[in-house]
Structures are given as C-alpha cells and as structure tokens.
Amino acid sequence: MxxxxxxxxxxxxxxxxxxxxxxxxxxxxxxxxxxxxxxxxxxxxxxxxxxxxxxxxxxxxxxxSKEEIAVELVRQLLHDEEKALANGPTTPGDAGDRLSTMADDFSRALRENPSRAPLALELLSLGQRIPAIKKHFTEYHETYVALLSHLLRAASGGAPSARQIRAGALALAAMVDGWALHEALIATPGEDREGLGEAVTILVTGLRGRG
Known part of the structure; x- marks a missing residue:
C-alpha cells in the first residue's frame, strides 16, 4: 500500500x-x-x-501472506543497515579504526541481543527459495562490499591492488557472516569474549604489507 x-x-x-x-x-x-x-x-x-x-x-x-511480511521485513532491515553504514568517518587516517569499531559494534550487538544472529540466518536462508528476498540481500551485499573496499583501500594506504582490495572486502564480509553463525551456535550468549575487531585488524595489517 x-x-x-x-x-x-x-x-x-x-x-x-x-x-x-x-x-x-x-x-x-x-x-x-x-x-x-x-x-x-x-x-x-x-x-x-x-x-x-x-x-x-x-x-x-x-x-x-507470511511470505510478503518476510520480504518487507528483510527490505526494511537492510535499508536500516545501509543507512547506518552511510554514517561515520571515511578518511584515510581513521578508516582502519572505523572498520575495527564497526566489527566490534556488530559482535557486541549480537551478544546483547541473542535472537539477532539466529533471526538473521533464518531470513538469509529464505533467499534460497524466495527470489525477492535474495534480490534484497544481493543488492545489500554489493553495497556492503563496496563500502568495505573503500575503507580497506584507505586503511591499507593504497599499497594493495584493486583485486587484492576486493578479495579483502569479500573475506571481511564472509567473516561478518561467519561471526553471526558463530554467535548463533554459542551455548552461553552474553558472556564477555573475543570480538571481531581483532580479526579485522589482522586483515588490515596484512593488506598494508602487500605491494
């Protein structure tokens, strides 16, 4: 409507x-x-x-239908995520810190809301049989990878090639998705444990050494 x-x-x-x-x-x-x-x-x-x-x-x-609700729910959630991604500094001096902060904020949000990771995985799995949901996730994924590429390029000082930056962005996106699965499988949610930011820092440090 x-x-x-x-x-x-x-x-x-x-x-x-x-x-x-x-x-x-x-x-x-x-x-x-x-x-x-x-x-x-x-x-x-x-x-x-x-x-x-x-x-x-x-x-x-x-x-x-329930399917129509699920499609709109995915569209709205991803729209909100895109708005959140659009905020924040992107200058070379703080790009690496922003990536680590984004990762830590994400992992902390999963710990504080134990239902978030299972729900995200549930909705993502629906994309395998509901084309509209797959379309929303695919479009969001490209936006997300483009932002990660921009930040990785700035954080690495421009040494890696465009192909290496793209590979790093895809690896980072996969790390985030994998972290959601990791949190969904943990039996004791909410406890203080390692965050994703450290893994991001390791990836950025590796890219800085490329040339």
Missing part, C-alpha cells in the same frame, strides 16, 4: 500516511519477534496477529 506524499499533500494525508506506516511497523515488529522465537517455517499468521495486538483483518489489509 503506497504512502508517498506529493507536493499537494494535506495535513490529513500526512496523518493518514503516518498512521499507515505505524501500523506496518507494528506488524513487522511482531513478525520479528515471532520469527526469532518460532522460525519462519514454524510461525503462522495467527502467531503474528496475536503478537501484533491487531485484528486478523488489519494484518491482511497490509500484508497478504
């Missing part, structure tokens, strides 16, 4: 758009908690209805 407002939008239009967006967010928040608790395949629309506090008719007004 579209909520875009043109130049002639009235105050009433804006209030209606805000209300519609709030309802959609309410449904997506409910779906997030249900998918994290039951998994996508174990979840039913009735579970999302119950978690949202809305009527079944209201849910189906916005989303026609």
């Amino acid at each position: 579209g909520t875009a407002q043109g130049p002639g939008a009235t105050g009433s239009d804006e209030r209606n758009a805000a209300r519609l967006n709030a309802r959609r967010a309410q449904i997506l928040d409910a779906a997030t908690s249900v998918f994290a608790r039951l998994g996508y395949h174990g979840a039913r629309m009735d579970d999302i209805v119950q978690a949202s506090g809305l009527s079944k008719g209201a849910i189906y007004w916005y989303f026609k």
Whole structure:
C-alpha cells in the first residue's frame, strides 16, 4: 500500500500516511519477534496477529501472506543497515579504526541481543527459495562490499591492488557472516569474549604489507 506524499499533500494525508506506516511497523515488529522465537517455517499468521495486538483483518489489509511480511521485513532491515553504514568517518587516517569499531559494534550487538544472529540466518536462508528476498540481500551485499573496499583501500594506504582490495572486502564480509553463525551456535550468549575487531585488524595489517 503506497504512502508517498506529493507536493499537494494535506495535513490529513500526512496523518493518514503516518498512521499507515505505524501500523506496518507494528506488524513487522511482531513478525520479528515471532520469527526469532518460532522460525519462519514454524510461525503462522495467527502467531503474528496475536503478537501484533491487531485484528486478523488489519494484518491482511497490509500484508497478504507470511511470505510478503518476510520480504518487507528483510527490505526494511537492510535499508536500516545501509543507512547506518552511510554514517561515520571515511578518511584515510581513521578508516582502519572505523572498520575495527564497526566489527566490534556488530559482535557486541549480537551478544546483547541473542535472537539477532539466529533471526538473521533464518531470513538469509529464505533467499534460497524466495527470489525477492535474495534480490534484497544481493543488492545489500554489493553495497556492503563496496563500502568495505573503500575503507580497506584507505586503511591499507593504497599499497594493495584493486583485486587484492576486493578479495579483502569479500573475506571481511564472509567473516561478518561467519561471526553471526558463530554467535548463533554459542551455548552461553552474553558472556564477555573475543570480538571481531581483532580479526579485522589482522586483515588490515596484512593488506598494508602487500605491494
């Protein structure tokens, strides 16, 4: 359901758009908690209805199926991630520190929210059979790898070749994905343990030695 407002939008239009967006967010928040608790395949629309506090008719007004909810949830989560990635310094002097900080922030977020890693892996696995979800993840992956390449190039002082930088960015992206799996498998989430930042520092140091 579209909520875009043109130049002639009235105050009433804006209030209606805000209300519609709030309802959609309410449904997506409910779906997030249900998918994290039951998994996508174990979840039913009735579970999302119950978690949202809305009527079944209201849910189906916005989303026609569980799959449609999952697609929108992935789109919104990745959109938020892209906005977060766009913030922060990217100058050569602090690029390496930013990479390590990003990695440590990511691993800390996984520890503080134990359901985040399993949910991310659950949604990622859906891309194997839901083309729209795969498309969103593929587009995000390219944006993410491009940012990592930019930061690695700055952090390494420009010594490595473009191919080496690309390989390093892909390796770093794989490290992040692997860290989510690592956190999902740990039996005692939340304890103080090693972070991803140290591994990133090792990778950057290796690239600086390339030439």
